[in-house]
Amino acid sequence: MEQENTSAGITLDIHKILTLLPHRYPFLLVDRVTELVQHKSIRALKNVTMNEPFFQGHFPSRPVMPGVLILEALAQAAALLTFAEDTSTYDPATTLYYFAGIDNARFKRVVEPGDQLVLDVTFERNVRHIYKFKARASVDGALAAEADLTCAVQHIERPTVADALPLVTAGKAS
Template structure:
């Protein structure tokens, strides 16, 4: 698989970039990416100092960013990423199955489920050590 330059696609930057690397991509279908969870991540300062746990909302954000990558690579390649924006439009039926801790490698899997004009529904799952930690449906709206 070719190297994918995440920073040239996503508008997010530190401290709000939650995708480190794309490890698998099938055009128009799916994408698998990695978020390395580190003690250095800013959110562990307050969540929680005595027992650091990655907030569920940030797992959702990581999955949304992976979804944006999939949609850009499928429908926006060759276009200016600044004019091809993916906006989180909804989350449905999210379940958090396990905690995610510093040192974990979060595997993000997103699959296109349904499309209607510029609205995309994706099935998303996050794993640590092949164990499901979060899953749910994300809706992304593409706009300029």
């Protein structure tokens, strides 16, 4: 598992990303983190391939990555930056991360199969588990999308098997 501290920040491979984010195929939209500077910023990558399931219907004759999924990829990068803020209290099993707002979203370039989406997210502030970010996605240095993101972190209790099933003692349900 690659997690490396460099002078430019922390890098994360897909294995580490999978331990931090609850998303899985087909909704995991971050492949690698090339630079994470705690309390500041993150740069991550999404390799866009023809195998993406959304290309079947968007659009079959001219595949284009839906803008809403570009924003979701940016939010997943923001989540990784948020979780790096306080690793002592973050537990992927009991922490949920939600969109709370998207402002000033603009789409500037089509994202197609074969593109590598570069996700740049900058931390702006955190007030009571509500995080604000500036986010930009680019391909080959050209801006593809940008937005101001607001995300909320909520801690939840997950039921255990014992919570979900009644106890059986000596053949009798309790």
